[in-house]
Amino acid sequence: MNWNGKTVNPTIKTDSNGSHALALLGTSLRTVPKDITIEIQTVIQGAMHEFKKTIHIIPYKYQEEKLSIAPKMITPPETEIKRIKAEREKALKAIRTVSLERKWEIPFNLPVTGRKLSRFGLYRTFNGKIKRRHKGLDFRAWLGTPIKAIAAGKVVLVGNFYYAGNCVYIDHGNGIVSSSIHMSKVLAEEGDIVKQGQRIGLSGATGRATGAHLHLSVYVQGVSVDPEPLFTFPLKNYH
Numbered sequence: 001m002n003w004n005g006k007t008v009n010p011t012i013k014t015d016s017n018g019s020h021a022l023a024l025l026g027t028s029l030r031t032v033p034k035d036i037t038i039e040i041q042t043v044i045q046g047a048m049h050e051f052k053k054t055i056h057i058i059p060y061k062y063q064e065e066k067l068s069i070a071p072k073m074i075t076p077p078e079t080e081i082k083r084i085k086a087e088r089e090k091a092l093k094a095i096r097t098v099s100l101e102r103k104w105e106i107p108f109n110l111p112v113t114g115r116k117l118s119r120f121g122l123y124r125t126f127n128g129k130i131k132r133r134h135k136g137l138d139f140r141a142w143l144g145t146p147i148k149a150i151a152a153g154k155v156v157l158v159g160n161f162y163y164a165g166n167c168v169y170i171d172h173g174n175g176i177v178s179s180s181i182h183m184s185k186v187l188a189e190e191g192d193i194v195k196q197g198q199r200i201g202l203s204g205a206t207g208r209a210t211g212a213h214l215h216l217s218v219y220v221q222g223v224s225v226d227p228e229p230l231f232t233f234p235l236k237n238y239h
């Protein structure tokens, strides 16, 4: 399957109803409104078939948010630059993980029960200086709240990073990866196989955080997407 310059190979599952595959396809925050065609190649009874479907990418107006944080999170000390760069590379490698077997199901499991705070895609200004897009979804989670895996998968990265604080990255298969950051405590290790809903850590305010909460990011083929629809998507839409 080709989508927006990427090749996606969904897991094909066969049961008494036939063979079916489920794929999540994302667009980045930088995508301009346009038509993108999905090309699907499949072998049916020994013959190659190709299907196409055009998706209209529509504009969306994201809100703005102003935040105040410790100055060292705006301009990190010189001694931390190397560390930050190494952490970014580790995170990028984890985010770009593509494993063959799909371990996720729709809908995903909410990681905490707290209400949603900052939504995905916000234009953020820190201390009136730096501007960043908010590439994740923030949930209210008082200090020490258990954080649960949104889907089954394998823990591919655990760290204590300058900006992310204590963090856990999980590969859910077929190019879907999630990260949970700012934890007070991590309850998982790299290489762990986790079930959907399993505790992976406790919420906190480590790294660049203004207070205890959970920041959840979901990546689709290495692109950060809005996690919110994945918890509410009605399953019937897939059939």
Ligand SMILES: [Zn+2]
Pocket (backbone or CB within 6 Å): 118, 134, 136, 137, 138, 214, 215, 216
């Ligand atoms: Zn956040």
